[in-house]
Amino acid sequence: MSRRSVGEINYKDSSRLGIVNRQWLRSRRNLLATIAVVITLTGLFTAAYALHLFGGQTTDCWRRPASTPNTAIFTVVMANEGVNVGFNGSKYEAVPWPVMNVTLGQNVIIHVVNNDSVEPHGFQVIHYFDQEINGLSGLAPGQCYDVRFTANVLGSFTVQCNIFCTIHQVMLKGQLNVEP
Numbered sequence: 035m036s037r038r039s040v041g042e043i044n045y046k047d048s049s050r051l052g053i054v055n056r057q058w059l060r061s062r063r064n065l066l067a068t069i070a071v072v073i074t075l076t077g078l079f080t081a082a083y084a085l086h087l088f089g090g091q092t093t094d095c096w097r098r099p100a101s102t103p104n105t106a107i108f109t110v111v112m113a114n115e116g117v118n119v120g121f122n123g124s125k126y127e128a129v130p131w132p133v134m135n136v137t138l139g140q141n142v143i144i145h146v147v148n149n150d151s152v153e154p155h156g157f158q159v160i161h162y163f164d165q166e167i168n169g170l171s172g173l174a175p176g177q178c179y180d181v182r183f184t185a186n187v188l189g190s191f192t193v194q195c196n197i198f199c200t201i202h203q204v205m206l207k208g209q210l211n212v213e214p
């Protein structure tokens with residue numbers, strides 16, 4: 035075997051090694067680029083979710099419904115701890131609580147927030163909102179719901195949690211007064 039042929043073999047080997055290295059580098063670069071794209075997309079989706087850009091279930095429950103003419107807006111918070119225990123702190127108040135006074139013909143929005151850390155709660159305004167929120171499963175912890183109706187009948191109407199729960203058994207009931 036001559037030196038030259040040995041050299042050729044070495045040359046071919048090293049060039050083949052170079053091609054392998056380049057391919058390996060290219061695939062590695064593609065892999066890194068893919069990872070970067072995945073991280074970027076994940077970040078964008080996380081940010082969009084955190085900023086409530088998807089709508090639907092990511093509603094900010096602490097935002098009051100927008101005010102419109104001839105509309106009475108109330109917020110009712112249900113909680114098992116803190117100042118709102120019961121309905122807006124009904125645990126610490128005499129029945130009826132909370133009391134909502136509206137004028138006949140007004141549109142009414144009751145923004146119901148379940149801030150309970152454990153239990154779902156129902157919400158009912160006798161005559162005006164006899165249906166349940168999500169059937170008998172109620173409003174889950176962290177959820178909110180806008181009850182809307184027009185106060186077209188005079189009188190006092192009971193407001194209550196209509197599903198079984200431990201906090202509203204003894205701290206019932208609110209009242210809606212529709213006045214002339």
Ligand SMILES: [Cu+2]
Nearest residue numbers: 155195199202
């Ligand atoms: Cu309840």
